[in-house]
């Protein structure tokens with residue numbers, strides 16, 4: 462039920478702005494008082510329909526867009542990373558990693574997606590921030606067939622793990638006939654049988670300098686995501702001055718307290734990750750990692766640059782490896798933090814492995830992702846600008862496939878995203894495909910949604926329900942037919958629209 466309740470920007474749904482500000486909570490109230498004030502006000506709001514609310518004509522579902530795969534197992538990010546091979550992550554990106562874009566990349570082997578950074582204090586204090594900063598719905602997570610956990614780079618695994626061989630329908634030239642051909646086919650069948658159908662995970666990223674707002678924000682968003690992340694890397698001067706983002710890289714005790722606060726509020730199983738940059742003084746990286754992990758951080762995400770380095774500078778894979786080694790030396794994950802020594806592995810009934818790490822910085826191709834996992838010991842590879850340019854990169858595409866352009870345009874215009882932002886996204890996706898600089902300039906100068914739609918239609922890039930299906934629907938055969946529902950009954954699971962956080966809370970009786 463938790464996963465059926467989702468949100469979209471309150472402003473886009475026409476909720477009056479004055480109404481949003483009525484609910485700014487008193488900063489003098491205690492945490493639990495504030496949360497009950499918020500939820501009580503939501504419950505009494507006449508504009509907010511319950512979970513059984515009717516589909517609004519302005520928020521129709523995307524054709525064949527699967528909302529929920531009952532056969533897929535659902536795991537939080539740290540267990541996904543623990544249990545499966547070759548995990549890919551969409552980085553948090555202010556303005557960009559919003560619902561429509563996350564939905565798009567989740568169709569192309571991006572298993573974990575992250576929201577843009579959200580200011581925890583604002584999010585926990587004001588309805589306006591909650592409704593504009595977080596949106597989700599029942600369609601956004603992808604479904605994948607993943608190979609259970611084998612470490613990339615380990616010898617015994619290497620035969621199973623040539624991802625391209627596993628997914629490719631073409632056989633290597635030396636295996637085109639005879640016994641070798643049959644052996645290769647048998648191997649593929651063996652691998653296919655071992656794969657498990659898994660649902661993707663969504664993580665909300667927060668910026669905070671204090672434990673309480675981070676815990677409040679996590680509690681509010683907790684039932685709609687699979688984990689939260691603490692931003693310890695934003696290098697922007699305004700963030701540093703507010704003691705946020707990269708300021709925390711040298712404040713290990715503050716990070717420790719924030720991780721502890723969320724664990725205490727949300728429970729030990731709740732996934733709390735930290736996203737860091739490396740420090741030129743690696744001893745400080747070591748201190749940060751140890752504090753975060755001993756406090757119970759579930760995943761470590763490492764951007765291999767320092768806070769002073771621009772994104773044009775090369776990524777330090779050795780620096781990422783150093784952070785991974787620091788994480789591994791913290792020992793096994795227990796309910797309340799990593800503890801050294803093999804005995805700790807069984808302290809909570811044996812559930813905890815080493816805290817999994819994710820490598821980030823200059824992942825532009827699937828080969829980069831494979832190389833990063835192999836050389837750094839990370840379980841996951843994260844991309845930001847690479848995915849903006851080619852949202853299908855983790856599926857092995859060299860550039861954005863045309864159907865991804867159409868799918869994004871369809872989803873973003875249907876569910877609501879600012880037109881200028883849709884255009885920015887499309888410009889990134891099409892950048893390598895414009896025939897000339899003049900065409901790029903022409904595209905960027907289009908004004909308004911209609912001009913953009915015309916352009917896509919002329920290029921044959923517009924989504925067509927007759928020609929296209931959601932990539933997931935095609936792969937797994939989801940859709941109304943599979944569930945034996947009539948077309949008019951749509952997905953049949955949950956409301957056919959997006960939900961604001963407040964609507965979602967109201968829907969689950971809070």
Ligand SMILES: Cc1cc2nc3c(=O)[nH]c(=O)nc-3n(C[C@H](O)[C@H](O)[C@H](O)COP(=O)(O)O)c2cc1C
Nearest residue numbers: 552553554555577578764822823824844845846847
């Ligand atoms: C447009 C944009 C917005 C970003 N916003 C965030 C953010 O909200 N939170 C965060 O931790 N990092 C943010 N980053 C940094 C990325 O998550 C990532 O760490 C960085 O871009 C390096 O990855 P890349 O080389 O794949 O781009 C942003 C990066 C870009 C390009």
